[in-house]
Amino acid sequence: MAEKFVSMRNLKFLLYEMFEAESLTRYPYFQEHSREIFDLVLDTGMRLGKELLFPCFSEMDKKPPEFVNGEVKVHPLVKVIMRECGEGGWIGAQAAYEHGGQQMPNLIMSAFRCIFSAANYSAAVYPFLTTGAAFLILSFGSKELIETYVPKMFAGEWQGTMALTEPQAGSSLTDLTTTAYPTDQGYYKIKGQKIFISAAEHDGGANVVNLLLARIQGAPAGVKGISLFVAPKLRPEGGKLVPNDLQCAGIYHKLGYRGSPITQLALGENNDCRGFLVGQPHQGLKYMFQMMNEARIDVGLGAVAIASAAYYASLQYAQERPQGRKVTSKDPTQPQVPIIEHADIKRMLLFQRAVVEGSLSLIFQCAKWVDLAHVLSGDEKDRYELLLDILTPVAKSYPSEMGILSVSAGLQCLGGYGYCEEFPLEQHWRDARIHPIHEGTTGIQGMDLLGRKVVMKDGRAFMLYLEEAGKTIQEAKGLRELAPFAQALAEALDKLKRVTGHLTGIALKGEIELFLADATLYLEMFGIVAIAWQWLAQAVVAQKALAKNPAEADANFYQGKLFTCRYFFGYELPKIEGLAARLLTGDGLTVAMKQEFFQD
Amino acid sequence: MKIVVCLKQTPDTEATIKLTADKQGIEEQNIKWVMNPYDEYAVEQALRLKEKHGGETVVVCMGPDRVTEAMRTALAMGMDKGVHLKDDAFAHSDATGTAKALAAAIKPLSPDLILCGRQAIDWDMAQVPAILAELLDMPQVTVVAKMEMGADGKSAVCNRRIEGGEEVVEVKFPAVLTCDKGLNEPRYASLPGIMKAKKKEIKPLGLAESGLSANDVGKASSKVQILEYLPLPERPPGKVFKEQETPDMVKQVVKLLREEAKII
Ligand SMILES: Cc1cc2nc3c(=O)[nH]c(=O)nc-3n(C[C@H](O)[C@H](O)[C@H](O)COP(=O)(O)OP(=O)(O)OC[C@H]3O[C@@H](n4cnc5c(N)ncnc54)[C@H](O)[C@@H]3O)c2cc1C
Numbered sequence: 001m002a003e004k005f006v007s008m009r010n011l012k013f014l015l016y017e018m019f020e021a022e023s024l025t026r027y028p029y030f031q032e033h034s035r036e037i038f039d040l041v042l043d044t045g046m047r048l049g050k051e052l053l054f055p056c057f058s059e060m061d062k063k064p065p066e067f068v069n070g071e072v073k074v075h076p077l078v079k080v081i082m083r084e085c086g087e088g089g090w091i092g093a094q095a096a097y098e099h100g101g102q103q104m105p106n107l108i109m110s111a112f113r114c115i116f117s118a119a120n121y122s123a124a125v126y127p128f129l130t131t132g133a134a135f136l137i138l139s140f141g142s143k144e145l146i147e148t149y150v151p152k153m154f155a156g157e158w159q160g161t162m163a164l165t166e167p168q169a170g171s172s173l174t175d176l177t178t179t180a181y182p183t184d185q186g187y188y189k190i191k192g193q194k195i196f197i198s199a200a201e202h203d204g205g206a207n208v209v210n211l212l213l214a215r216i217q218g219a220p221a222g223v224k225g226i227s228l229f230v231a232p233k234l235r236p237e238g239g240k241l242v243p244n245d246l247q248c249a250g251i252y253h254k255l256g257y258r259g260s261p262i263t264q265l266a267l268g269e270n271n272d273c274r275g276f277l278v279g280q281p282h283q284g285l286k287y288m289f290q291m292m293n294e295a296r297i298d299v300g301l302g303a304v305a306i307a308s309a310a311y312y313a314s315l316q317y318a319q320e321r322p323q324g325r326k327v328t329s330k331d332p333t334q335p336q337v338p339i340i341e342h343a344d345i346k347r348m349l350l351f352q353r354a355v356v357e358g359s360l361s362l363i364f365q366c367a368k369w370v371d372l373a374h375v376l377s378g379d380e381k382d383r384y385e386l387l388l389d390i391l392t393p394v395a396k397s398y399p400s401e402m403g404i405l406s407v408s409a410g411l412q413c414l415g416g417y418g419y420c421e422e423f424p425l426e427q428h429w430r431d432a433r434i435h436p437i438h439e440g441t442t443g444i445q446g447m448d449l450l451g452r453k454v455v456m457k458d459g460r461a462f463m464l465y466l467e468e469a470g471k472t473i474q475e476a477k478g479l480r481e482l483a484p485f486a487q488a489l490a491e492a493l494d495k496l497k498r499v500t501g502h503l504t505g506i507a508l509k510g511e512i513e514l515f516l517a518d519a520t521l522y523l524e525m526f527g528i529v530a531i532a533w534q535w536l537a538q539a540v541v542a543q544k545a546l547a548k549n550p551a552e553a554d555a556n557f558y559q560g561k562l563f564t565c566r567y568f569f570g571y572e573l574p575k576i577e578g579l580a581a582r583l584l585t586g587d588g589l590t591v592a593m594k595q596e597f598f599q600d
Numbered sequence: 601m602k603i604v605v606c607l608k609q610t611p612d613t614e615a616t617i618k619l620t621a622d623k624q625g626i627e628e629q630n631i632k633w634v635m636n637p638y639d640e641y642a643v644e645q646a647l648r649l650k651e652k653h654g655g656e657t658v659v660v661c662m663g664p665d666r667v668t669e670a671m672r673t674a675l676a677m678g679m680d681k682g683v684h685l686k687d688d689a690f691a692h693s694d695a696t697g698t699a700k701a702l703a704a705a706i707k708p709l710s711p712d713l714i715l716c717g718r719q720a721i722d723w724d725m726a727q728v729p730a731i732l733a734e735l736l737d738m739p740q741v742t743v744v745a746k747m748e749m750g751a752d753g754k755s756a757v758c759n760r761r762i763e764g765g766e767e768v769v770e771v772k773f774p775a776v777l778t779c780d781k782g783l784n785e786p787r788y789a790s791l792p793g794i795m796k797a798k799k800k801e802i803k804p805l806g807l808a809e810s811g812l813s814a815n816d817v818g819k820a821s822s823k824v825q826i827l828e829y830l831p832l833p834e835r836p837p838g839k840v841f842k843e844q845e846t847p848d849m850v851k852q853v854v855k856l857l858r859e860e861a862k863i864i
Contacts, residue, residue, distance in 0.1 A: 041791065104791070553629075
């Protein structure tokens, strides 16, 4: 089996050459850090990935979790991973020193998570889901909640989860019905049902801490009546852990990402499920959404990571598999050539590299803005938060949707073997399929981008984005080799502006359904342009580095970057033409189509 | 107790090694350097002994600036401090020169125990620990796969792997032990460990401070002369026998093994 799942060279290119991770250490919050520390962190992540996670990649898929007598048995690796990540300090790495963290930049930890997810996506979910849940408590919970739960979660002893979805409330969280009944004991009694909750029951940890959305009895209808609770599987009581009337009713058998269970939860069947309010009543969704940017960017990261593993597996195969001859030499007495010599295979490899490294670049850009927004204040903070607002749906959806196509291209490189279990591609392909679904479907992201983010604050976030891309264009214009690409990106942005203007015009006329009907296509177009921007930015760095006559291996790496940038501008960016044509038509075809017309 | 670990930085086992054009060395720029894998067992053993019996752990390493990366990894795993033998004069030392330099750095520390890896995975010679033990006048036990501290805290019972079995020996401290796979499961560096490692001392030790002279170490002292580096010969293509009766093919193979390959 292929051994490489992620490129350390590329991670370091992005972290240090593109995004200048060391510059973060200028800020007091990160001042204890240095390049040396970052390198050790990445090295350790790579070792854990290679030695612990990767060897169980296929086994966790073939032996998925089992539901036995109300309990979920998971692969033994889960316990090991949680312990290593807890003892190693990786779950709470980004937290402040006073909360037991090490104030690691999100940018560096994004690379760490990328390594884990590429090695074994299912296994990576357990520790980092715990990180997200613990941060919710840290950000909005009382001192008591923090002290009770966060240290155990950071130590990897207790699993954290996000419990939002209900059977009737998936995309539409407004329709949540799980109810919290106030008591005079300082807690609420929870009653209801949750479904699809990742890792909410398993034997890889001693307890589970669910960050759960519910409606306080009598709360206003809609999203304004939703509150956030901690609802643990076992609750601390009198120095002991006692069951909290939170039953796992079953697990779902899924297409991929099989090493991690998604559970159905019955809460308060015996009227004894206690929930502890996090923050203020009715603010739950707001709190969730404050964490959502990062959670959604991380979904994009998971998608890139899987596509990265698939890319390296197919790259290795393409170098080793002899098949056919060059079209110019059909002499059957000559040996066959490795398939990587065929232009069509190179196209599929370039496509994968373009998706993987372009997406990762956008995600790291966002990760750095998360860090900057964290340490800055005032206008500067606002700026980065707005940029994150507008690019989050893109950083979530482009990698998720294109990741599937990228893995599919990887699978195609292996021909029939790609379709067989003996090679990892079929699993990557199944694993990748989750990402456009969870943490808000692509459809929901499209409406979020066009209906909310693009128009918010009179289009200010959109303006800031254009400004950022404009800076890259200016830089690229100064390099002879890249000037044509700078021009192409400028034109693409103009087209995006035109389409945006056209669509918001429809909104101004009050035709909201028409305005949002093709929001997913708008998101697709926006995504392609954003990745073109990231490729141009990478090309600028690569071009400058090449000018310094680096050693052979580096020169090849930078040439590869330039070729992939050219690939993106030549093969992917033109796709916006078709999308723009469709979006500018705005004839409302899908709005007009009737349910009855589907009858046949 | 005071424990010294001798550490070497080697190319990663997965690194592709390319020779320089003049065949006088390997191209170092694009190699990933790591702590010699066998030395990880030595570091882990030192940490476990310290956790149980207290004391101090020191990592000693000779080499150019880059070796501090491997030293930091050892410090991030939990070693207390480092001594870095760093001087152009040390370059191109053979095993004897290296052992002399290490001995000079270690002697003033008066350790109870010196732990090394069983061999470095680049040259695979396993010479340095033996010469070091000789120079420091200490007993040595090689390829240790199990170690129990004696009740007196001044000796240990070691199981060493030998062909066909294990040999159990008792050794009095101070001693030099070389650690083998199976002795323990080396830990991963932790994030708090990485953060602390930054503040731990790595003391540079040049030729002058070591008390050695330029004739003791480096190329000048080296009894081993490297004339040229050669890449591994390409494996000759195999011969495939097919479409014949099996006994006939076996006969041909045996004949070739005897006459051409000369291995039977
Ligand atoms: C493997 C896995 C893990 C999960 N983990 C968790 C978890 O840990 N915690 C948790 O709370 N949830 C989790 N989920 C649930 C997940 O977030 C939901 O499945 C997702 O939000 C979609 O909700 P739904 O399944 O109800 O689909 P629906 O909301 O019914 O959507 C069905 C389709 O309709 C579209 N649609 C819905 N509403 C609209 C609209 N207004 N306009 C246009 N199109 C619309 C959607 O885009 C989608 O294509 C997980 C799901 C899976 C499969």
